Amino acid sequence: MRIARYGEPGQERPFAAGSDGVWRDLSPLVDDVTGATLATVLDADLSVLPAAQPEGRVGPPLARIGKVICVGLNYRDHAAETGADIPDEPILFMKAPDTVVGPDDSVRIPQGSMKTDWEVELAVVIGSQARYLSSPAEAAACIAGYAISHDVSERAFQLERGGQWDKGKNCETFNPFGPVLVSADEVTDPQALGLRLRVNGAVMQDGTTADMVFGVDHLVWYISQFMVLRPGDVINTGTPAGVALGRADAPYLRAGDVVEIEIDGLGAQRQEMVSA
Numbered sequence: 270m271r272i273a274r275y276g277e278p279g280q281e282r283p284f285a286a287g288s289d290g291v292w293r294d295l296s297p298l299v300d301d302v303t304g305a306t307l308a309t310v311l312d313a314d315l316s317v318l319p320a321a322q323p324e325g326r327v328g329p330p331l332a333r334i335g336k337v338i339c340v341g342l343n344y345r346d347h348a349a350e351t352g353a354d355i356p357d358e359p360i361l362f363m364k365a366p367d368t369v370v371g372p373d374d375s376v377r378i379p380q381g382s383m384k385t386d387w388e389v390e391l392a393v394v395i396g397s398q399a400r401y402l403s404s405p406a407e408a409a410a411c412i413a414g415y416a417i418s419h420d421v422s423e424r425a426f427q428l429e430r431g432g433q434w435d436k437g438k439n440c441e442t443f444n445p446f447g448p449v450l451v452s453a454d455e456v457t458d459p460q461a462l463g464l465r466l467r468v469n470g471a472v473m474q475d476g477t478t479a480d481m482v483f484g485v486d487h488l489v490w491y492i493s494q495f496m497v498l499r500p501g502d503v504i505n506t507g508t509p510a511g512v513a514l515g516r517a518d519a520p521y522l523r524a525g526d527v528v529e530i531e532i533d534g535l536g537a538q539r540q541e542m543v544s545a
Contacts, residue, residue: 270285270286270287270310270311270315270414270451270452270454270455271285271286271449271450271451271452271455272284272285272295272302272310272330272331272414272449272450272451272452273285273286273292273323273327273330273447273448273449273450274301274302274327274328274329274330274331274332274447275323275324275325275326275327275328276325276326276328277325277326278326278328278370278371281301281328281329281332282294282295282296282323283295283296283299283301283302283310284321284323285310285313285315285318286315287315287316291315291320292320292321292322292323293315293318293319293320293321294318294319294320294321295310295313295318297318297319298310298313298318301332301333302330302331302332302450303331303332303333303501304331304333304334304335304395304499304500304501304502305500305501307331307394307396307413307500307501308396308397308413308500311396311413311414311452326371326373326374327371327372327373327447327448328371328447329369329370329371329372329446329447330416330446330447330448330449330450331394331416331446331450331501331503333366333501334366334369334501334502334503335366335499335500335501335502335503336363336366336496336502336503337363337364337365337366337368337369337444337502337503337504337505338361338362338363338492338496338498338502338503338504338505339361339362339363339364339390339420339438339504339505339507340359340360340361340483340488340504340505340506340507341356341360341361341362341434341507342355342356342360342482342507343356343359343360343481343482343483343488343506343507343508344476344480344481344482344507344508344509344510345480345482346476346480346509346510347507347508347509347510347511347512347515348482349510350510350511350512350514350515350516351512351514351515355482356482358491359482359483359487359488359491359492361492361495362433362434362435362438363435363438364420364438364439364443364444364505365439367441368438368439368440368441368442368443368444369444369445369446369503370442370444370445370446371445371446371447371448372417372419372445372446372447372448372536372537372538372539372540373445373448373538373539373540374442374445374540375442375540375541375542375543376419376421376442376443376445376522376528376540376541376542376543377440377441377442377542377543377544377545378522378523378524378542378543378544378545379423379426379440379441379545380545382423382425382426382440382521383425383521384423384424384425384426384513384514384521385421385422385423385424385521385522385523385542386421386422386423386424386512386513386514386521386522387419387421387466387468387473387474387512387513387522387528388419388420388421388422388508388512389417389419389464389465389466389474389476389508389509389530389532390417390418390419390420390464390505390506390507390508391415391417391418391459391462391464391478391485391505391506391532391535392415392416392417392418392446392503392504392505392506393412393415393459393485393488393489393503393504393506394412394413394414394415394416394450394501394502394503395411395412395413395489395498395499395500395501395502395503395504396411396412396413396414396453396500397410397411397413397500398411398497398498398499398500399411399489399490399492399493399497399498400493400497400498401493401494402489402490402493402494404490405484405486405487405489405490406486407490408485408486408487408488408489408490408493409453409486411489411493411498412453412485412489413450413452413453413500414450414451414452414453414455414456415450415451415453415456415459415535416446416447416449416450416451416503416535417445417446417447417448417530417531417532417535417536417537417538418444418445418446418503418505419444419445419446419528419530419538419540420438420443420444420505420508421440421442421443421444421445422437422438422443422512422514423436423437423438423440423443424437424513424514424521425437426440440545441545444505445530445538445540446503447536447538448536448537448538449535449536451534451535455534456534459478459484459485460478460479460481460484460485461477461478461479462477462478462532462533462534462535463475463476463477463532463533464476464477464478464508464509464530464531464532464533465530465531465532466511466528466529466530467528467529467530468519468522468526468527468528469526469527470527470529471519472511473511473512473513473516473519474508474509474510474511474512475509475511476508476509476510476511477509478506480509481506481507482507485506488504488506489504492504522542523542524542524543524544525541525542526541526542527539527540527541527542528540528542
């Protein structure tokens with residue numbers, strides 16, 4: 270199943286398409302797609318719902334996200350390009366849910382920013398509670414599906430202004446998400462997906478989830494030891510090499526730049542950078 274939401278911010282309508290590729294209006298079934306309604310949507314017989322062609326702005330495919338947990342330095346090539354050691358355990362940090370915007374919404378360059386950076390990431394959407402899982406093997410049953418996240422970062426705020434990473438990760442619009450949530454059963458192997466990102470048409474990132482230090486199931490298991498993962502929570506699983514922080518040949522983002530992102534089987538994003 271593929272789940273999407275269309276409409277202006279705060280007024281999105283939910284849609285879903287099954288194996289026949291026909292988009293259906295979910296409004297007769299649920300008010301919106303949230304952590305509380307995900308199971309209902311994923312178990313639904315879409316054939317009894319009205320066919321409808323979504324139009325207009327593409328919103329995030331999930332509303333009222335619980336929390337966004339992010340994993341740092343989780344690709345071997347990204348750790349190498351930044352001069353960091355491969356971590357012994359996953360590095361975790363948080364993004365506020367209100368950083369999430371639609372996949373094609375504008376990204377606002379913060380006031381005073383000199384180092385706004387890009388990061389294509391595979392997002393894991395939690396579908397059932399994960400609490401003290403006993404092994405990574407239990408994690409798959411807790412995953413509702415996958416989507417694209419753009420973990421935008423302001424590196425000077427993150428690394429040069431003291432404290433933790435939060436200041437460089439939680440600026441408004443810093444997590445474009447979508448365009449679709451693809452159910453877990455449609456992703457044969459989350460560790461075999463290509464990820465690509467272009468800035469103004471030039472390829473900056475071209476990686477694969479096979480290069481993750483800690484795979485998806487390991488991350489869900491590991492995080493469940495420190496916090497309860499609930500339906501509607503999102504995990505941003507890290508980014509491959511090619512970010513501005515690790516390149517000498519690419520400037521950081523400025524107003525007017527265009528970022529395009531795609532992950533195999535999960536669709537594509539396009540954002541224009543604008544001044545805050």
